[in-house]
Amino acid sequence: MCAPDAYDLRYEINAWMSLKNRPDLSLATQQWAQLYRVMTESVGIQVELIPQAAETPDMVFTANAGLVVGRRILLSNFRHPERQLEAPYFRAWFEQRGYEVLVPPETCKFEGEGDALFAGDTLLAGYLKRSDICSHQWLSETLQRRVISLELVDPRWYHLDTALFPLSDEWVVYYPGAFDSYARRVLEANFQLIEVAPEEALKFACNSVVIGDQIVMPAGCPKLQTELQSRGFRVYSVPLSEFIKSGGAAKCLTLYLE
Numbered sequence: 001m002c003a004p005d006a007y008d009l010r011y012e013i014n015a016w017m018s019l020k021n022r023p024d025l026s027l028a029t030q031q032w033a034q035l036y037r038v039m040t041e042s043v044g045i046q047v048e049l050i051p052q053a054a055e056t057p058d059m060v061f062t063a064n065a066g067l068v069v070g071r072r073i074l075l076s077n078f079r080h081p082e083r084q085l086e087a088p089y090f091r092a093w094f095e096q097r098g099y100e101v102l103v104p105p106e107t108c109k110f111e112g113e114g115d116a117l118f119a120g121d122t123l124l125a126g127y128l129k130r131s132d133i134c135s136h137q138w139l140s141e142t143l144q145r146r147v148i149s150l151e152l153v154d155p156r157w158y159h160l161d162t163a164l165f166p167l168s169d170e171w172v173v174y175y176p177g178a179f180d181s182y183a184r185r186v187l188e189a190n191f192q193l194i195e196v197a198p199e200e201a202l203k204f205a206c207n208s209v210v211i212g213d214q215i216v217m218p219a220g221c222p223k224l225q226t227e228l229q230s231r232g233f234r235v236y237s238v239p240l241s242e243f244i245k246s247g248g249a250a251k252c253l254t255l256y257l258e
């Protein structure tokens, strides 16, 4: 995770961001601190931190650093120049800790875990809005894993992790309206699906973090919370309104390390 020491909204690169609706930075700091406490104290996982660089207001969204598999990081190749500035900081962090750093082909945009989530051994990968589909072939060849490509069609659900999260190798939570009809058929053919209601998808319900049988989700998604609790998950909800203004919530603010 990356504490929001230089967080702000200084440009518009997705449908959520508006310079006329900037985050309350002191509230953002409180919300992030609560997320951090839930992760470390309630869920009880170890969280590593990376300092936020001054000129990178979106660096708090560490999911976009890359995709970590064991001691390898498959680094992002950001679509927008505003976020390309983050790449060297993330790269240095992983190099200093002895990770093997792999980079996508220059012509293929790839935005890390924002667009790539494991369901068991299978990688679900989003494309069209941020990542290019050519990055999926690179992921598949590099990792020697099956990759299922899913087209995102609505600008509000521009990263895969805003539209879907796997619960296991069998079960996936998703918002159908984010995907084209072929992606929906592929999901139906491969997984048991739990649908998120549109009003909760708009509250970033799909931007949840799954750690075993515990789930951390943004506040304001009672239907999904109840559904997951009835399936035996322990669910924590955290208010993250000030990050949603930039187009991200719980999952975007974290990157899985193994």
Ligand code: ARG
Pocket: 013, 014, 017, 058, 061, 063, 064, 083, 113, 114, 115, 159, 161, 162, 246, 247, 248, 249, 251, 252
């Ligand atoms: N403002 C950031 C962007 O548009 C938000 C990134 C959200 N991250 C995510 N994994 N969905 O790039």
